[in-house]
Amino acid sequence: xxxxxxxxxxxxxxxxxxxxxxxxxxxxxxxxxxxxxxxxxxxxxxxxxxxxxxxxxxxxxxxxxxxxxxxxxxxxxxxxxxxxxxxxxxxxxxxxxxxxxxxxxxxxxxxxxxxxxxxxxxxxxxxxxxxxxxxxxxxxxxxxxxxxxxxxxxxxxxxxxxxxxxxxxxxxxxxxxxxxxxxxxxxxxxxxxxxxxxxxxxxxxxxxxxxxxxxxxxxxxxxxxxxxxxxxxxxxxxxxxxxxxxxxxxxxxxxxxxxxxxxxxxxxxxxxxxxxxxxxxxxxxxxxxxxxxxxxxxxxxxxxxxxxxxxxxxxxxxxxxxxxxxxxxxxxxxxx
Amino acid sequence: xxxxxxxxxxxxxxxxxxxxxxxxxxxxxxxxxxxxxxxxxxxxxxxxxxxxxxxxxxxxxxxxxxxxxxxxxxxxxxxxxxxxxxxxxxxxxxxxxxxxxxxxxxxxxxxxxxxxxxxxxxxxxxxxxxxxxxxxxxxxxxxxxxxxxxxxxxxxxxxxxxxxxxxxxxxxxxxxxxxxxxxxxxxxxxxxxxxxxxxxxxxxxxxxxxxxxxxxxxxxxxxxxxxxxxxxxxxxxxxxxxxxxxxxxxxxxxxxxxxxxxxxxxxxxxxxxxxxxxxxxxxxxxxxxxxxxxxxxxxxxxxxxxxxxxxxxxxxxxxxxxxxxxxxxxxxxxxxxxxxxxxxxxxxxxxxxxxxxxxxxxxxxxxxxxxxxxxxxxxxxxxxxxxxxxxxxxxxxxxxxxxxxxxxxxxxxxxxxxxxxxxxxxxxxxxx
Numbered sequence: 001x002x003x004x005x006x007x008x009x010x011x012x013x014x015x016x017x018x019x020x021x022x023x024x025x026x027x028x029x030x031x032x033x034x035x036x037x038x039x040x041x042x043x044x045x046x047x048x049x050x051x052x053x054x055x056x057x058x059x060x061x062x063x064x065x066x067x068x069x070x071x072x073x074x075x076x077x078x079x080x081x082x083x084x085x086x087x088x089x090x091x092x093x094x095x096x097x098x099x100x101x102x103x104x105x106x107x108x109x110x111x112x113x114x115x116x117x118x119x120x121x122x123x124x125x126x127x128x129x130x131x132x133x134x135x136x137x138x139x140x141x142x143x144x145x146x147x148x149x150x151x152x153x154x155x156x157x158x159x160x161x162x163x164x165x166x167x168x169x170x171x172x173x174x175x176x177x178x179x180x181x182x183x184x185x186x187x188x189x190x191x192x193x194x195x196x197x198x199x200x201x202x203x204x205x206x207x208x209x210x211x212x213x214x215x216x217x218x219x220x221x222x223x224x225x226x227x228x229x230x231x232x233x234x235x236x237x238x239x240x241x242x243x244x245x246x247x248x249x250x251x252x253x254x255x256x257x258x259x260x261x262x263x264x265x266x267x268x269x270x271x272x273x274x275x276x277x278x279x280x281x282x283x284x285x286x287x288x289x290x291x292x293x294x295x296x297x298x299x300x301x302x303x304x305x306x307x308x309x310x311x312x313x314x315x316x317x318x319x320x321x322x323x324x325x326x327x328x329x330x331x332x333x334x335x336x
Numbered sequence: 337x338x339x340x341x342x343x344x345x346x347x348x349x350x351x352x353x354x355x356x357x358x359x360x361x362x363x364x365x366x367x368x369x370x371x372x373x374x375x376x377x378x379x380x381x382x383x384x385x386x387x388x389x390x391x392x393x394x395x396x397x398x399x400x401x402x403x404x405x406x407x408x409x410x411x412x413x414x415x416x417x418x419x420x421x422x423x424x425x426x427x428x429x430x431x432x433x434x435x436x437x438x439x440x441x442x443x444x445x446x447x448x449x450x451x452x453x454x455x456x457x458x459x460x461x462x463x464x465x466x467x468x469x470x471x472x473x474x475x476x477x478x479x480x481x482x483x484x485x486x487x488x489x490x491x492x493x494x495x496x497x498x499x500x501x502x503x504x505x506x507x508x509x510x511x512x513x514x515x516x517x518x519x520x521x522x523x524x525x526x527x528x529x530x531x532x533x534x535x536x537x538x539x540x541x542x543x544x545x546x547x548x549x550x551x552x553x554x555x556x557x558x559x560x561x562x563x564x565x566x567x568x569x570x571x572x573x574x575x576x577x578x579x580x581x582x583x584x585x586x587x588x589x590x591x592x593x594x595x596x597x598x599x600x601x602x603x604x605x606x607x608x609x610x611x612x613x614x615x616x617x618x619x620x621x622x623x624x625x626x627x628x629x630x631x632x633x634x635x636x637x638x639x640x641x642x643x644x645x646x647x648x649x650x651x652x653x654x655x656x657x658x659x660x661x662x663x664x665x666x667x668x669x670x671x672x673x674x675x676x677x678x679x680x681x682x683x684x685x686x687x688x689x690x691x692x693x694x695x696x697x698x699x700x701x702x703x704x705x706x707x708x709x710x711x712x713x714x715x716x717x718x719x720x721x722x723x724x725x726x727x728x729x730x731x732x733x734x735x736x737x738x739x740x741x742x743x744x745x746x747x748x749x750x751x752x753x754x755x756x757x758x759x760x761x762x763x764x765x766x767x768x
Binding site for chain 2: 039040042050065068069196197198199200201202204205264265266268269276277278279280281283284285286
């Protein structure tokens with residue numbers, strides 16, 4: 001892997017990658033809304049929309065049409081934009097990048113976004129929840145990849161300031177484990193969201209318990225990682241703010257997770273000792289239910305993206321304190 | 337080139353995955369009942385065929401003319417979820433209900449095990465919150481109200497945002513699942529009680545079976561549903577407290593209601609407890625959980641039955657021993673099929689009485705809702721009826737007394753919990 005700083009002069013791949021990640025996140029949010037509002041089957045054909053080419057569907061009909069059509073067609077248009085931005089990114093990488101592996105990553109991103117689009121299309125054509133579940137797992141994976149490209153093209157990566165910290169190998173390992181757990185948690189969430197209508201109650205309960213249990217494990221990983229980084233590598237800028245952001249997102253996600261349960265299934269009987277039960281029933285399809293649940297899904301992806309960025313920077317920036325050096329925390333200075 | 341191959345691999349992979357799963361789940365028989373009644377495989381198939389012919393499938397329900405169900409409404413509610421260009425919603429049951437109530441309306445949807453209370457099993461045709469006498473079916477208006485308002489304090493949401501025609505379609509589909517479930521139970525009972533294991537049960541070849549099914553089994557079920565509107569409990573004009581009353585009248589009514597609450601006549605304290613926190617009896621079951629509890633108990637009893645047969649076998653000889661061996665094998669086989677069924681059952685939960693101090697009223701918070709709860713009880717639960725069982729019949733409480741209890745129930749969230757209580761009637765329960 002050639003990482004010499006003099007080879008990365010153009011800032012455009014980085015800017016483009018940031019734009020791609022920033023457009024992909026709302027796409028995940030809108031995709032979450034499609035599932036939350038059960039709008040996935042609002043347009044029966046694919047890749048067309050009611051016989052029209054996707055881009056030629058009358059915009060007045062789209063904007064003034066029913067919610068399901070609005071959100072599903074909007075999801076497709078936004079997804080197409082992400083696809084085109086990915087093509088643009090690949091072109092940029094091809095023209096400006098010296099690192100061959102970055103070009104390969106650009107190809108993988110394009111392949112993944114096409115795969116995701118086809119999965120979405122097949123989900124519609126076959127009206128198949130299993131494909132919807134896969135679609136729900138691949139979206140966050142693509143988002144994580146766009147975040148990784150942002151990291152790979154950033155100055156902190158191309159012109160790294162290495163930090164020697166004690167236990168660097170453990171921190172690096174922990175950061176990778178955190179990112180993997182964050183993705184597993186998203187997969188479990190997708191299972192819960194797209195459960196087949198004839199699934200056994202005990203199977204679903206097992207999935208719920210796994211999701212809650214894994215949330216606890218992930219929370220511990222995030223907290224330990226953040227504490228270690230704050231103690232040992234606070235002076236490394238990306239590690240500092242990413243670890244703080246990750247803890248902030250974790251807290252937000254815990255609140256959203258509990259709220260998701262309450263807006264979907266009401267205050268559980270065991271919790272009424274602490275939270276007053278609602279005197280009115282939860283409202284199906286109400287604003288709170290729709291957006292709290294969708295936010296929980298979207299913030300899950302944001303945690304994944306942040307964890308991936310943190311893991312990559314940990315691999316890149318942290319090095320073990322040399323055996324001869326007794327000082328635990330030490331900046332090594334310029335790039336090696 | 338890369339894109340083309342990715343596209344191809346993706347398509348093949350996606351189609352392979354799609355082909356692996358089932359998108360049109362079928363109705364399931366009530367296997368607890370089937371196993372408990374030891375209905376043979378041939379008879380299970382016959383029952384499934386009859387139900388299929390009478391009621392269709394989850395994707396294509398049939399509104400048999402004899403049932404009075406509305407085919408157009410059923411079609412709106414049934415089948416997979418999709419919406420048309422004009423925004424018309426289809427597959428309403430699978431969009432809104434199936435994840436809790438299950439494809440057969442058995443209350444065993446995927447989320448059932450994580451909910452407390454469990455989602456309602458429509459198949460016995462018993463509904464808790466309704467305006468009719470205890471044994472009557474609910475009116476369509478009762479079901480519409482439950483869907484519109486939801487059930488506060490439970491996972492049953494309010495569908496107030498749905499257009500009225502969608503709520504009406506869902507109510508019709510709930511009624512359809514209920515009538516289908518009641519018909520299934522009637523068929524299973526008939527087969528278990530009236531037929532030998534090898535007897536034919538085929539309405540296609542036997543007009544007498546057709547007659548039996550439509551007239552004797554389906555008839556009473558449909559009659560009960562159609563007669564619901566005549567079963568509504570109508571409060572007497574003179575007994576209904578006026579909306580605006582002097583504070584003194586309300587206080588007197590609350591005081592009288594309190595006397596009834598703790599007194600032997602209404603005896604609410606037995607379950608709701610001396611503090612009305614729902615801390616009275618805690619060990620009773622509702623109908624749905626009792627069925628599972630009884631099934632599990634009877635299965636466990638099989639073990640002692642098998643042990644007893646083995647002891648007898650040790651002492652027996654000749655034909656008697658052979659007979660006992662056969663009985664042991666049969667009992668073991670029954671125990672095996674029962675154990676398999678138990679693994680799929682929701683664990684029975686006790687019916688915990690309502691905490692009346694929370695101000696959360698599951699069946700509705702209007703005075704008339706509380707009146708109906710006290711008068712007709714809550715069918716399927718230990719909450720008994722205090723009013724008459726039918727129009728003109730005597731009840732435990734008069735309508736005036738029921739309204740006094742309504743006033744007391746309304747006052748409970750505001751009554752200090754430390755207020756000295758009368759000595760409870762059921763001291764043995766309360767002392768626990």
